Amino acid sequence: MRRSLRSLLVATAAASLVVPLWAGTAANAEPPGFSHADKDTLRNQAPRDLAIGSAVWAQRDLLSYDPAAPTELQRVLGAQFSSVTPENDMKWDAIHPAPDVYDFASADALVAFAEANGQEVRGHTLLWHSQNPAWVTAASSTWTCDDARAVLEDHIRTVVGHFKGEIYEWDVANEIFQDNWDAGGVRLRTEANPFLRACADDPVALIGDAFRWAHEADPDAVLFLNDYNAEGINEKTDAYYDLAQRLLADGVPLSGFGAQGHLSLLYGFDTSIQANFERFAALGLKVAVTEADVRIPLLDGETGPTPAQVAEQAARYDAMLVACLNVPACSSFTVWGFPDANSWVPAVFPGEGWATIFEDDFSPKPAFDAMLASLRDATPGISPRRG
Ligand code: G3I
Numbered sequence: 206m207r208r209s210l211r212s213l214l215v216a217t218a219a220a221s222l223v224v225p226l227w228a229g230t231a232a233n234a235e236p237p238g239f240s241h242a243d244k245d246t247l248r249n250q251a252p253r254d255l256a257i258g259s260a261v262w263a264q265r266d267l268l269s270y271d272p273a274a275p276t277e278l279q280r281v282l283g284a285q286f287s288s289v290t291p292e293n294d295m296k297w298d299a300i301h302p303a304p305d306v307y308d309f310a311s312a313d314a315l316v317a318f319a320e321a322n323g324q325e326v327r328g329h330t331l332l333w334h335s336q337n338p339a340w341v342t343a344a345s346s347t348w349t350c351d352d353a354r355a356v357l358e359d360h361i362r363t364v365v366g367h368f369k370g371e372i373y374e375w376d377v378a379n380e381i382f383q384d385n386w387d388a389g390g391v392r393l394r395t396e397a398n399p400f401l402r403a404c405a406d407d408p409v410a411l412i413g414d415a416f417r418w419a420h421e422a423d424p425d426a427v428l429f430l431n432d433y434n435a436e437g438i439n440e441k442t443d444a445y446y447d448l449a450q451r452l453l454a455d456g457v458p459l460s461g462f463g464a465q466g467h468l469s470l471l472y473g474f475d476t477s478i479q480a481n482f483e484r485f486a487a488l489g490l491k492v493a494v495t496e497a498d499v500r501i502p503l504l505d506g507e508t509g510p511t512p513a514q515v516a517e518q519a520a521r522y523d524a525m526l527v528a529c530l531n532v533p534a535c536s537s538f539t540v541w542g543f544p545d546a547n548s549w550v551p552a553v554f555p556g557e558g559w560a561t562i563f564e565d566d567f568s569p570k571p572a573f574d575a576m577l578a579s580l581r582d583a584t585p586g587i588s589p590r591r592g
Contacts, residue, residue, distance in 0.1 A: 211355065222438070226449075228575045234290075234532055238269065243284060245248055245581075251287065255529070255530070256287030256325055256536065257285070257287050257580070258537055259285070259287060259542060260290045260292070260542040261282055261287060261289055261539035262290070262291070262320070263312065264293065265547075266278055267279065268314050270321075270323050272422065276575045278567070281543070283322035286326065287324055289319050289325075290495070290539050291315050292549075294311040294312040296329070296457075296580070297333070298336045298338045299336075300312060300364060301338060302338050307363055307364070307410050309367055316368065316371050319371075319524050323561065325372075327375065327495070327540065328365070328426070329376045330379040331361050331376070331377050331378070332357065332361075332377060332415050333378075333379040333417060334398035334399070344356075347398035347568045348405065351391065351393065353399070353400045353403035353411070354414065357400050357418075361419050361422065362417040362418055365422035366423070368423070369422060370378075370425065373426050373428050374537060375403075375426045375427070376418055376429050377415055377428045377429060377430070378414050378415060378430050378431070381393055382432060382441055383397075384434060386443065392411075393439045412457075413455055413457040414557070416452070420458035427491050428458055429462050429495070430461070430462035433465070433467050435464045436475055436478045436525070436528075437476070437481050439475070445462065446485065447487075449462060449490065453488060453489070461491040461492065461493060462481075462492050464478070464492070464493070465497075466493075466519050466525050467498055467541070468497075469501075469554070470514055470524075473559070474521055474524065479531050479532060482529070483532055486532055486534035490534065491534050492529075492534050493536055493538065493539070494528075494539065496540075496549065498542075499518045499521045499572065500554060500558060501550075503559065505555065515571055518570070518571070519574070520575070521572075522572040523563065523572070523575035523576055523579055526538055526579055527579055528577050530580075540583075541561075543589060544563040545559055546565045562576070
């Protein structure tokens with residue numbers, strides 16, 4: 206079990222004051238008896254205090270996992286990544302399909318895969334306006350704030366409690382701010398999010414309690430705010446920065462800020478990612494890139510990108526990773542699934558695609574090569590980031 210391994214490493218290091226080369230905080234440490242044949246992988250080249258992750262939809266890709274005969278996706282996932290995030294399996298509609306029904310089957314399969322492959326698990330997500338089950342949508346139309354609080358508290362205590370000790374980081378609150386192009390501008394989603402809507406008089410109190418319930422259910426998990434369009438310094442991350450300060454001043458066990466990292470070549474690249482991470486780190490928070498992908502506008506009739514687009518995609522993936530490497534508080538860097546055939550992008554952004562770091566035959570793209578090179582540069586044994 207990953208948490209007990211982490212505890213063992215910390216205890217061992219503290220007792221002996223000698224840190225073995227494979228220790229650190231154990232994000233990439235291999236459990237006893239576990240080894241990778243190929244050492245030149247993302248997970249093995251990463252600093253020992255930086256988890257390198259991918260999302261995976263367990264219901265689709267892991268339920269039939271046989272360690273003796275992995276699929277190609279499972280083989281690459283196990284070989285390259287030290288962390289996995291359930292792309293859909295821990296969301297409300299999957300895990301809490303009816304008021305009194307919790308279904309942990311596919312999420313448990315993901316945790317089992319992670320344990321078999323010496324990986325950690327990022328939990329995703331507990332409070333979100335999207336992918337809520339029909340029963341929540343229906344019931345919420347008449348909720349009082351107390352009703353919403355009771356439903357959310359039961360969900361968080363049950364789900365976080367079920368995975369206690371198995372999850373190192375939880376996205377507690379996901380996408381709780383609107384964007385500046387939404388009606389009303391950047392403000393808490395007190396219309397789209399059914400829980401925040403029911404508690405619109407004081408949504409910050411509900412958000413704070415969501416973190417408190419999660420912390421009580423698993424005191425060791427690092428608890429994140431998480432959002433898209435949150436990489437650089439902008440109006441939305443200014444709002445998060447204010448919220449984080451307010452929550453911390455109220456004693457809320459907020460401990461992380463995640464930038465999803467969904468980029469598109471249709472837009473310019475924000476060069477303030479490191480500065481943004483540094484200001485959240487200065488509050489005492491961990492930071493993370495939680496859902497990285499870089500989508501490319503594809504010309505009609507073309508199946509692939511141009512060489513210039515391929516190079517630009519690689520540069521952007523690498524720039525997000527390097528920003529993370531340059532900030533010691535950056536604890537995980539996660540790509541949002543692979544290969545391109547599994548990407549959410551074409552369904553949501555018609556005309557854009559090729560967003561992941563692996564081709565559909567699982568061959569690595571230049572983006573993968575760029576990231577691997579940066580990880581190699583950053584890692585002689587224990588992370589140089591920690592001095
Ligand atoms: O749940 C049904 C399933 O029962 C059925 O077998 C299947 C048949 O196609 O459909 C399933 O629904 C799918 C759902 O994921 C799974 O719960 C939807 O079709 C699919 O559109 C949906 O998309 C996911 C999307 O979130 C939903 O908002 C994507 O896979 C997932 O990558 C995406 O992830 C989000 C992050 O959670 C938050 N940040 C943005 C990111 C990209 O949108």
